[in-house]
Amino acid sequence: MSAVCLQLRGCTVEDARKNVLIHNVSLEIGENECVGIIGESGSGKTMTARAILGLLSQDLKLDAKEMVLDGEDLLAMNPRQKRDIIGGKIGFVPQNTVAYLHPLIRIRNQIADGYQKAGRGTKKEGEAKAEKLLAQVGIHDPKRVMNSYPGQLSGGMRQRVNIAMALMCDPRLIIADEPTTALDCIVQKQVTELFFQLHKQYNTAILMISHNLTMLKKYCDRIIVMYAGQIVEAGTTQEVFEHPRHPYTKALIEVIPRLDQDPNVPLLEIPGYVPEKDRGRSSCLFADRCPNCRPQCRKPLQINEAQAHFSRCVM
Numbered sequence: 001m002s003a004v005c006l007q008l009r010g011c012t013v014e015d016a017r018k019n020v021l022i023h024n025v026s027l028e029i030g031e032n033e034c035v036g037i038i039g040e041s042g043s044g045k046t047m048t049a050r051a052i053l054g055l056l057s058q059d060l061k062l063d064a065k066e067m068v069l070d071g072e073d074l075l076a077m078n079p080r081q082k083r084d085i086i087g088g089k090i091g092f093v094p095q096n097t098v099a100y101l102h103p104l105i106r107i108r109n110q111i112a113d114g115y116q117k118a119g120r121g122t123k124k125e126g127e128a129k130a131e132k133l134l135a136q137v138g139i140h141d142p143k144r145v146m147n148s149y150p151g152q153l154s155g156g157m158r159q160r161v162n163i164a165m166a167l168m169c170d171p172r173l174i175i176a177d178e179p180t181t182a183l184d185c186i187v188q189k190q191v192t193e194l195f196f197q198l199h200k201q202y203n204t205a206i207l208m209i210s211h212n213l214t215m216l217k218k219y220c221d222r223i224i225v226m227y228a229g230q231i232v233e234a235g236t237t238q239e240v241f242e243h244p245r246h247p248y249t250k251a252l253i254e255v256i257p258r259l260d261q262d263p264n265v266p267l268l269e270i271p272g273y274v275p276e277k278d279r280g281r282s283s284c285l286f287a288d289r290c291p292n293c294r295p296q297c298r299k300p301l302q303i304n305e306a307q308a309h310f311s312r313c314v315m
């Protein structure tokens with residue numbers, strides 16, 4: 001792997017009642033690397049992203065052994081410094097395009113002010129850069145979009161604006177949280193391709209959260225699988241998809257909707273629920289749903305954290 005862009009070690013988030021939301025999450029993203037996170041809803045993908053971004057709500061408690069971005073210790077930063085990181089070294093593309101853009105501020109001001117605030121240049125320079133980026137993300141009339149309010153733009157346009165905004169300060173890392181979920185199929189494909197084209201063009205590392213396994217398989221170098229707030233499997237894309245080791249990953253791959261499948265046939269689903277309670281326990285969290293569950297899975301697992309192809313399963 002190339003030099004490390006982001007190093008996260010032992011990251012745990014608890015709510016005010018000490019319920020564990022994510023437990024002992026460790027991940028590493030190399031410079032220029034593209035890493036995908038998959039897992040059912042509620043598995044802690046967004047929470048992991050928000051922990052890195054310093055965007056956890058105030059009632060949540062973050063504990064981490066290490067969080068370093070491009071040589072800078074994120075844990076040593078105060079909330080203000082951490083906020084400056086977003087839009088600076090980290091570009092964030094959120095899932096909810098409506099909530100992320102301020103409805104009452106023209107795109108021009110949202111996109112160029114951050115650039116100016118980050119000390120990258122004047123507002124005029126920011127506007128010029130924004131227009132260029134908007135054109136690159138496939139917006140044909142950047143000037144009109146710059147003068148629009150978010151409500152005047154379609155979901156696809158807003159997400160393109162978000163992507164352009166995330167690129168404004170030449171970030172080292174882009175964190176994209178289900179960036180295309182709200183978009184229709186054709187726009188999804190365009191936005192996804194655009195993403196990876198930009199990734200190649202600007203050599204930006206990407207952490208991509210998505211349910212679109214086909215897309216991740218095509219573009220990601222490595223895949224992280226989350227379940228109930230823990231990483232249960234991590235490895236190269238090929239290893240994880242072609243030789244999945246954790247029963248959860250196997251089940252998840254089974255449920256990928258196949259494009260050639262009869263649309264009237266219901267998709268397979270993994271029976272049971274993601275546990276909400278006691279997510280910090282050291283026995284297997286998937287045991288209740290696992291077809292291969294053995295008595296030892298109910299006891300603390302002995303897992304080698306340093307495995308190249310990591311699996312939180314003793315089988």
Ligand SMILES: Nc1ncnc2c1ncn2[C@@H]1O[C@H](COP(=O)(O)OP(=O)(O)O)[C@@H](O)[C@H]1O
Nearest residue numbers: 015021040041042043044045046047048057276
């Ligand atoms: N603001 C919050 N306060 C408390 N719990 C939360 C909050 N947001 C999410 N959760 C809980 O944290 C867990 C992980 O959620 P999340 O990271 O959003 O999952 P994912 O993005 O994988 O769907 C879930 O159990 C969810 O109910």
Ligand SMILES: [Mg+2]
Nearest residue numbers: 045046047177
């Ligand atoms: Mg989420």
